[in-house]
Amino acid sequence: MIVILKPEATESLVKDIVSQIESLGLQAHLSRGQFRTVIGVVGEEVKVDPEHLKSINGVEQVVPIMKPYKLASREFHKEDTVIEIACPQGGVVKVGGPHCVAIAGPCAAEDEAMVFQLAREVKQAGATVLRGGAYKPRTSPYSFQGHGEDALKWLRDAGRENNMPVITEVMDTRHVQIIEKYTDIFQIGARNMQNFNLLFEIGRTRKPVVLKRGLAGSISEWLMSAEYVLSQGNRQVILCERGIKTFEQSLRYTLDLSAVPVVKQLSHLPIIVDPSHAAGDRQYVPSLARAAIAAGADGVMVECHDNPAKAMCDGPQALLPDVFASLMKDLIAIAGVLRRSFSGAADSTSRQSAGAAMGHNVF
Amino acid sequence: MIVILKPEATESLVKDIVSQIESLGLQAHLSRGQFRTVIGVVGEEVKVDPEHLKSINGVEQVVPIMKPYKLASREFHKEDTVIEIACPQGGVVKVGGPHCVAIAGPCAAEDEAMVFQLAREVKQAGATVLRGGAYKPRTSPYSFQGHGEDALKWLRDAGRENNMPVITEVMDTRHVQIIEKYTDIFQIGARNMQNFNLLFEIGRTRKPVVLKRGLAGSISEWLMSAEYVLSQGNRQVILCERGIKTFEQSLRYTLDLSAVPVVKQLSHLPIIVDPSHAAGDRQYVPSLARAAIAAGADGVMVECHDNPAKAMCDGPQALLPDVFASLMKDLIAIAGVLRRSFSGAADSTSRQSAGAAMGHNVF
Amino acid sequence: MIVILKPEATESLVKDIVSQIESLGLQAHLSRGQFRTVIGVVGEEVKVDPEHLKSINGVEQVVPIMKPYKLASREFHKEDTVIEIACPQGGVVKVGGPHCVAIAGPCAAEDEAMVFQLAREVKQAGATVLRGGAYKPRTSPYSFQGHGEDALKWLRDAGRENNMPVITEVMDTRHVQIIEKYTDIFQIGARNMQNFNLLFEIGRTRKPVVLKRGLAGSISEWLMSAEYVLSQGNRQVILCERGIKTFEQSLRYTLDLSAVPVVKQLSHLPIIVDPSHAAGDRQYVPSLARAAIAAGADGVMVECHDNPAKAMCDGPQALLPDVFASLMKDLIAIAGVLRRSFSGAADSTSRQSAGAAMGHNVF
């Protein structure tokens, strides 16, 4: 940490700050410049609260050198984390390192039949994890809020039938226990990226979590939210970029694909991309999904529906299953250019040969 | 609602959409232009989900005419809502209409003595509501998270001693009951503006709530969040602008004071401003607080501390009580220019005469 | 300047950077921390290009300590700059320090009669500088682009009749000479904040300039643009906040009133506010103008029109002159609370006594 003093800072202020730093078992290095004095703090800077130092009259700026997160940081964990998710009938889906994941399914689990139908279709198209909403965060209190535990059962059963792990969103600390009974992966939505108590609770479970980036979440804040989960012992965090709020309003949000290489540089955690919520309009989803994989993302999460005009939520962004199937072919090819693969895709009988071939030339 | 079709939309699509609209008991008015067909929907448009219509191939754009919120809208409630908060020893603090409120206190309730000391000081300076954090939302899992129920007791008791209602933040649906025992006003923080289950739970209490704007919350989304609370029967919602995320980073957030007149135009609910969290730096708080009242805000919420360099959180933004006292004089004078007053300020013995005088020339 | 090295930086890299720094006549102070080495650069850091240092492999971050602007910085010019603009028939209008300015007039100078009519009305209402567009920056190539030199003449003549200095926008380096013949103050619009050649050209004139903030201009970039003008010898720069682009779209732009106290802290230059272009809608202009003065701005620039529905540009944001007159009363009163005054307003016969009185009790 570096403390930059105001030009008018007195000698006694300098002494006072130095002694505060030393009383914490740290060393203070002074540089007196022509215009300002600068104090370098040497040691574990996590011991000093930068806000305390900033609150002192005479301090102009405090520049942290270390990242505020540790468990999420690549500095202390050089290798990519690879998360393995057990499939209900055996096998695992891997996310991270050389492994990309394709997650697909409906926005909301609307009824049992549609969940089973879509699960089969997205599996056939190459998805290896099934998504679906049971508790839905809706902007309006008058909108459909999800089918709750019934939906959780449909998803679990459809996942079992197709040997796909299931992911569903948790919005409330009171729901963690019931959702944990049914789901393989928790999803924390963009609006809950800084719901800190929820992060703590999910951190105390032992199931993987997809942590979406908040609409106003800086990459640093997002990694701090991951740190909340990691700090409780749950090390299976997958980050998910899904768009931020900017002045550009031609799509619902602005997908920040720069986040992919930046997160890779700062953290060892896998990062996937949700192009559906970013775009809010199906015609842009394939382009953004391709760009995500080319940017180096560890997977995509895509919403599908057999009849978008009848969807109970987010119909405009849902892909028809056959469009998704065609997209998957492009994604697999682009991943191949980067010497990566959608590992689980090989389990799908329809893709057996391609998958096997890919298995050879990739790692 | 107006449905604009793509140039290539067929006649049978037009018929199909018209019949969908009519089957909901609404009327469809067709305008065939040179380049496009436009369908006007007449009737209670809340019956049609714009997403359903947007999901149909051939539909280019759906333009809602009515606002998506109703209880929060000025269209259905012309008069300003004035919220009255009972003081522990008698009297009320009013917010809205001609009444401005001054809320002040520490970021966190750090210990019993400091809460009592600050309560006396901010009361003396002209504040009529006491703020203080018991459960703190912190970016880092390693930061101080608040003293919980102990802090709630200190605040309640300090409020009683000074005849000030108390406001404190609620972050978790599981804490609503315990906080309700002690507080007079709930605060929902910026990061929970779209924590929809929390909004529902607070909507089921009968205590006023200050609902802060999220860092990425559009004014329309914010009013939808107010609608969540209102829809459950709690009509005592006070909005609070506290800055949004923008590219400008010289202060922590960008305080959007335009939100004050825009909210006044769209809604009957009172709106106050928190300059402390927006600025994150005490030297800018007085300027922003003055601007807030001049813009027409119904009050301010300001953080104070006797020794900011020792504060357990947000020290850099805390005002010393005497700076706050001096600011209050400006705020009262500016409110006077707009023919408004800090009504409760009259209860403070030290301001008795000024308050009384102001009482006459205001309404 | 502080250079933070990556954890893996070698000893020879450290030596190399130190010798680069010393070869520029500067001193390098080394701090070796537990995780990283930090190099403090002591001396006139303007001699080192931070980009050179950032380009070196092994450098993680370069933190400037000094601001990148010098002539615009309060650090080297402690007192507020007060700009005096000569009025055509004698007297001066002052901007900065305790003096606020009210600039008003039409968006575009549409014809001679309207310019004269509006000039009289805004003068009567309390404005002391007349604004009007001769060359208009328009989003569409098919829109009205301004009356050019004719408009310049109308403005000059209407200014003379009412003893008001005139301000008009310059968009093109080729127009500087012709506009200089007629105007008292140049305006550089938001879209030209980083039109660097135009800044140089205006810097070579000796007339005051109002430099608007760009829609994506950080405060630091804006002060660098002021530095462009100052560096050429023209020290009469008035900054003008007029809104930035953010995700909030209920008004045209988001007026960033925090910029007022931040600029006051960083720079000695006066700063005024244009609420008309920020709002794009006249119903919000008075609220924002009041907030601007309460925030400490050195004046406002407001668009007026006698018949907004017939205006050739920006009709929706134009105030009727009588609304502007009523607004001016509030602005004068709010300025009074802050112990400031609209000095030139005293020249208007209709405000003589109030102005005179104010003159006494202010400084």
Place this chain on the structure above:
Amino acid sequence: MIVILKPEATESLVKDIVSQIESLGLQAHLSRGQFRTVIGVVGEEVKVDPEHLKSINGVEQVVPIMKPYKLASREFHKEDTVIEIACPQGGVVKVGGPHCVAIAGPCAAEDEAMVFQLAREVKQAGATVLRGGAYKPRTSPYSFQGHGEDALKWLRDAGRENNMPVITEVMDTRHVQIIEKYTDIFQIGARNMQNFNLLFEIGRTRKPVVLKRGLAGSISEWLMSAEYVLSQGNRQVILCERGIKTFEQSLRYTLDLSAVPVVKQLSHLPIIVDPSHAAGDRQYVPSLARAAIAAGADGVMVECHDNPAKAMCDGPQALLPDVFASLMKDLIAIAGVLRRSFSGAADSTSRQSAGAAMGHNVF
């Protein structure tokens, strides 16, 4: 265009607006809803200025149906525009449709030797157009501003030697003529996207122009700027996405790759991407370049330098030529997945066979 009236709009206002519309030779269709009256304008809506209608008291909202641009719109020009740029020694480089372009070179043309050296290297790596700055827009007036006409000569000559067309930036209407003498393609930089006089001047030349998106430019405003050029008869406009200003500050700007498919949907003009300026840091350039091509961009523009730590500007973002060469292989492969090709790359002897092969299987 649709005009939505306020609930309180009177019958006589409705009549007045209808007669205004009809007097322009257009038809007005009335829809009277339960809460509001809506007027649909049928005919060439470009005849009505929406601002006039918005300025009328009683009008709540005006919704345009047609885009404000026409020549840039895909609605009136269904096929992709393919721009052909003649090479100095024969042959053409094509941009748009199935053809991707790779533009590379130094930020600034620093001296003759470096320009020639880099031209050879980037040509060898697969670039077919040479970029280089002669007049540089710099944030600071104290920074290197470019070598002007000398630089233009070096670029022209290095382009000739390598049979590469040249692109360089124009910042000032006074420089159009001199730059036109030397360059094959004009570049209009982000800061000049709304320098309307410059757009007009370039529109009057007959050389292709790369029009960068402004840092606060919405896609609609950007296409309006293209319309400025097109309206003067120059139909050879290539759009270039290079990042927008957002709250996220880990890279210099946020590259908005959604702009690629959105522009493709709205317009027939080619769109390329500049990952170098968006990132400001070379380690992120390859990832973003790959994503750009995968998103469907018609090419990339990348900055290279042989010794970035000595670069006169933007060293941190410059790729070493061999890194660029390796990136080009990925880009060609990803383009192949989308059935597109870097057509000109086939001219490079080193890529002859790959290029030729690609030529067969693509179109």
